[in-house]
Amino acid sequence: MERTARFGSLLKLLDDQNKDVQQGVQQALLEFEGDASHDLAALGINLKSDESKILSESLHAGRQKLLEEQWVVPASNLSYPDGDYESFEALLRLISDFLHDGITLRPSLSDELDIIAQDAHPEVGTARELADWLFKSGRFTGNHSVHFDPRNSDLTWALDEGKSNPLGLSLIYILVAQRLGLTVYGVNYPGHFLCLIDSPDGPTLIDAFHKGRPIMVKQLLNEHPELSAEAKKAVQQPCSLAAMLLRILANMNLAFNKAGRFDDATLVQNLMKTFRV
Numbered sequence: 001m002e003r004t005a006r007f008g009s010l011l012k013l014l015d016d017q018n019k020d021v022q023q024g025v026q027q028a029l030l031e032f033e034g035d036a037s038h039d040l041a042a043l044g045i046n047l048k049s050d051e052s053k054i055l056s057e058s059l060h061a062g063r064q065k066l067l068e069e070q071w072v073v074p075a076s077n078l079s080y081p082d083g084d085y086e087s088f089e090a091l092l093r094l095i096s097d098f099l100h101d102g103i104t105l106r107p108s109l110s111d112e113l114d115i116i117a118q119d120a121h122p123e124v125g126t127a128r129e130l131a132d133w134l135f136k137s138g139r140f141t142g143n144h145s146v147h148f149d150p151r152n153s154d155l156t157w158a159l160d161e162g163k164s165n166p167l168g169l170s171l172i173y174i175l176v177a178q179r180l181g182l183t184v185y186g187v188n189y190p191g192h193f194l195c196l197i198d199s200p201d202g203p204t205l206i207d208a209f210h211k212g213r214p215i216m217v218k219q220l221l222n223e224h225p226e227l228s229a230e231a232k233k234a235v236q237q238p239c240s241l242a243a244m245l246l247r248i249l250a251n252m253n254l255a256f257n258k259a260g261r262f263d264d265a266t267l268v269q270n271l272m273k274t275f276r277v
Helices: 002-012 019-032 037-043 049-070 085-099 109-123 127-136 155-161 166-179 217-223 229-236 241-258 262-272
Strands: 185-187 194-197 204-207 213-216
Touching: 002 019, 002 037, 019 049, 049 085, 049 262, 085 109, 085 155, 085 166, 085 241, 109 127, 109 155, 109 166, 127 166, 127 194, 127 204, 155 166, 166 185, 166 194, 166 204, 166 241, 185 241, 204 217, 213 217, 217 229, 241 262
Parallel strands: none
Antiparallel strands: 185 194, 194 204, 204 213
């Protein structure tokens, strides 16, 4: 209650024109680590759209600080396709929390994934069936309209909205599969992220962005000899967890630069330097 009361007092000063007051408010808001959604709910305050924008931007420095401080990459546990999924998901959760607006009340990434897995469990027995359940059904679709929206990398937003880019949808597929005891790997295909599963007919690619379309690896290689050496290597060998994290950070870096959010782009570039792939 004391924290919420302090937030209520700060909220009244948010539009104060005095520069010293503004600096003090910004400094005090760091205590909330970029997220005041529970405090707003406790106070029963419904902000106008312009007020929401100002508050979210004011909390952003706290989200930057939290991401930078809590980003710890295990030395080697992410270097394999079958690596440390707990640490992998924790880092994805940090990314989602950073990309959140800080004012909208929502469950954590892990809780949302648990719910999806619970819903899928009675109807899904194989990785291919899970792809159909998630994508062919239309539960999750490709975000064709705003491909460079940074929110595509916010998996919690993607789960709420039912859409993302190829990597975001693939990560949802992989993480839900983990909860169901199914094996789905990432494929770091140049220009378009895919997934890899075993099927009775052999290794099969799943294109989550295009309704979970299955593509037999053997057929792809036979029918497209013009594929680059990089592409051929990618479809025959799943990528590491670190490679997927690097790719989502690269997407964020591109999106932030396109949006002119250069401080965020620099932060993401620093996170990318913490990996050894």
